[in-house]
Amino acid sequence: MGKxxxxxYLILLFIAGAALSWGLYVPMVHNAxxxxxxxxxxxxxxxxxxxxxxxxxPVLFVFLLKWDPTIKPGGAVxxxxxxxxLGFAGGTLGATGALxxxxxxxxxxxxxxxxxxxxxxxxAPIINTxxxxxxxxxxxxxPKWQFFLGLIMAACGAALVMFYKPEGDxxxxxxxxxxxxxxxxxxxx
Numbered sequence: 001m002g003k004x005x006x007x008x009y010l011i012l013l014f015i016a017g018a019a020l021s022w023g024l025y026v027p028m029v030h031n032a033x034x035x036x037x038x039x040x041x042x043x044x045x046x047x048x049x050x051x052x053x054x055x056x057x058p059v060l061f062v063f064l065l066k067w068d069p070t071i072k073p074g075g076a077v078x079x080x081x082x083x084x085x086l087g088f089a090g091g092t093l094g095a096t097g098a099l100x101x102x103x104x105x106x107x108x109x110x111x112x113x114x115x116x117x118x119x120x121x122x123x124a125p126i127i128n129t130x131x132x133x134x135x136x137x138x139x140x141x142x143p144k145w146q147f148f149l150g151l152i153m154a155a156c157g158a159a160l161v162m163f164y165k166p167e168g169d170x171x172x173x174x175x176x177x178x179x180x181x182x183x184x185x186x187x188x189x
Contacts (some may be wrong), residue, residue, distance in 0.1 A: 026117045029098075030105045039106040046098055054091070097124070115165040122158035126151050 032042040062068050071077055097120070104116045129151060133139045 022121065023117070025098075026101055026105065026120075027113055029102055030110075030113050033102065033105060039102045043099055043102050046102075047095070050091075050095065111166065115161050118161045119158050122154050122161070126154055 029042055029046060032045060033039045036042050068077070101116060101120060104120075105112050108116060133142065
């Protein structure tokens with residue numbers, strides 16, 4: 001097997017890992033929300049998981065093991081302020097998206113778990129693709145029309161999900177209201 005084929009398989013493996021992780025993310029966090037009886041408390045543990053995964057693991061590799069397999073050739077590795085700020089902004093966008101999904105589930109209840117993820121995960125790639133092509137890495141030559149047809153089809157799929165979402169018993173259950181309901185941290189339930 002050639003190097004190019006190995007690279008393609010590795011990319012597909014990571015894509016499958018991301019799809020599996022993000023595909024299970026929403027229902028898992030929603031179950032945590034139900035168990036903890038609080039969307040913000042569930043989000044607190046999402047933040048702790050982000051800290052473990054996105055802070056402790058890179059610290060282990062970069063500072064303790066002194067090994068960074070992701071270094072790009074042709075430049076000095078750095079922690080310049082503005083470069084770090086870009087990473088922080090990206091992380092803030094990711095965490096904000098997670099919070100928005102959690103609030104969508106809190107407002108929509110169990111029924112929202114069927115249609116919120118497909119809407120988010122159909123809309124986000126479209127926005128990503130357009131932002132990359134137009135702003136972040138402007139294309140010297142735009143992709144063929146079939147590529148854009150695929151984006152339109154994804155948008156149409158998202159619209160169909162929203163317009164024809166299931167209307168079962170769970171869809172008619174009243175959604176919890178988002179209001180300031182602060183209980184003592186050590187209080188009995």
